Amino acid sequence: MATGMITGWSYFGVRNPRHVATDLDDMLRHNANAVLFTVSEEDNAFYRDTMRQLVALAHERDMTVYMNPWAYGGVFGGEAFSGFLPRHPEAMQIDSKGDPVPAACLNNRTFRDYLFEWIETVAFCGADVAMWDEPHFFIFGWDELFAAKRDRWTCRCQTCQTAFEARFGHKMPHEMTPEVRQFRHESIVNFLDEMTTRAKARGLKNSICILPFTFNLDDGVENLEDIFRLPSLDILATDPYWDREHGDDWVREHYTRNAEILVENAQKFGVEPEIWIKNFKIASGQEHLVELATEIGFDAGIRRILAWSYLGSAYMSSLRSDNPLQVYERQAKAFQVCHQKAERG
Numbered sequence: 001m002a003t004g005m006i007t008g009w010s011y012f013g014v015r016n017p018r019h020v021a022t023d024l025d026d027m028l029r030h031n032a033n034a035v036l037f038t039v040s041e042e043d044n045a046f047y048r049d050t051m052r053q054l055v056a057l058a059h060e061r062d063m064t065v066y067m068n069p070w071a072y073g074g075v076f077g078g079e080a081f082s083g084f085l086p087r088h089p090e091a092m093q094i095d096s097k098g099d100p101v102p103a104a105c106l107n108n109r110t111f112r113d114y115l116f117e118w119i120e121t122v123a124f125c126g127a128d129v130a131m132w133d134e135p136h137f138f139i140f141g142w143d144e145l146f147a148a149k150r151d152r153w154t155c156r157c158q159t160c161q162t163a164f165e166a167r168f169g170h171k172m173p174h175e176m177t178p179e180v181r182q183f184r185h186e187s188i189v190n191f192l193d194e195m196t197t198r199a200k201a202r203g204l205k206n207s208i209c210i211l212p213f214t215f216n217l218d219d220g221v222e223n224l225e226d227i228f229r230l231p232s233l234d235i236l237a238t239d240p241y242w243d244r245e246h247g248d249d250w251v252r253e254h255y256t257r258n259a260e261i262l263v264e265n266a267q268k269f270g271v272e273p274e275i276w277i278k279n280f281k282i283a284s285g286q287e288h289l290v291e292l293a294t295e296i297g298f299d300a301g302i303r304r305i306l307a308w309s310y311l312g313s314a315y316m317s318s319l320r321s322d323n324p325l326q327v328y329e330r331q332a333k334a335f336q337v338c339h340q341k342a343e344r345g
């Protein structure tokens with residue numbers, strides 16, 4: 001499969017190298033040549049050497065290895081809890097009414113240093129790509145406990161207030177204003193600049209996965225160009241995952257539009273585009289959307305196509321698809337079609 005085409009799945013929940021080796025062999029038989037190992041705060045604390053073994057197993061099989069800071073500090077995507085937050089309540093994001101939320105502030109030095117430790121682990125493991133997955137300011141609507149406070153925003157912690165005043169010459173308001181939007185955006189860009197620069201210095205490639213451009217989420221990112229032009233960025237990705245109530249038209253619209261934006265900017269800024277396909281919580285009868293989304297990404301010119309997660313996410317009940325093996329087989333087939341098309345040029 002030496003077509004330059006990268007295909008693969010994310011992988012989590014299993015840390016026993018005996019079983020991981022078996023699963024990697026299975027992925028290879030299903031047209032993958034890459035794998036993303038999630039590295040949560042728990043993995044970093046308790047599985048550091050184990051994770052290195054897992055990377056070695058993947059490299060023995062000529063697979064490209066991605067790692068992501070899974071749900072680190074509640075700032076990135078992922079199904080993992082943070083041990084950092086209860087130990088560093090002073091680093092939590094503070095909302096516009098003065099209450100803390102379960103996410104670390106992107107401007108907090110202690111949190112940034114904590115991520116430097118993650119970079120050290122990933123470099124130690126020998127991974128190829130550091131994947132900065134869905135970095136965002138706290139999104140109230142995503143958390144049942146906080147959904148009622150969705151009129152609030154973050155971050156108004158002391159660090160952010162001080163930085164805002166230094167930037168704009170007056171106190172940070174309690175209301176969302178254009179300056180607050182700009183401050184949040186600049187905070188994310190500065191955060192990603194520091195992380196990617198550090199990761200690159202440790203020999204890693206950087207992929208940033210931004211929440212889908214067409215979703216208009218309140219993640220804090222105001223324009224993509226500032227992310228695309230980060231000097232240490234290699235790959236820019238997005239993940240326009242559909243819901244149960246969505247169908248072919250929705251997938252066609254959002255995958256096409258997001259893929260176009262990716263490819264257009266990637267060419268302009270000299271980075272590689274990457275797209276993620278939903279392989280979790282796929283409703284019965286919607287398995288074909290996996291192939292449709294993959295095909296749209298490939299036809300738009302994207303040559304890094306990965307899926308979340310292995311085996312239709314069968315082994316994590318909160319993410320499991322209705323027919324996980326069918327999702328897996330269809331994704332494998334879609335990967336195969338990509339490689340065949342790439343071979344033909």
Ligand SMILES: [Zn+2]
Pocket residue numbers: 092093094105106107108155156157158159160161
């Ligand atoms: Zn803050």
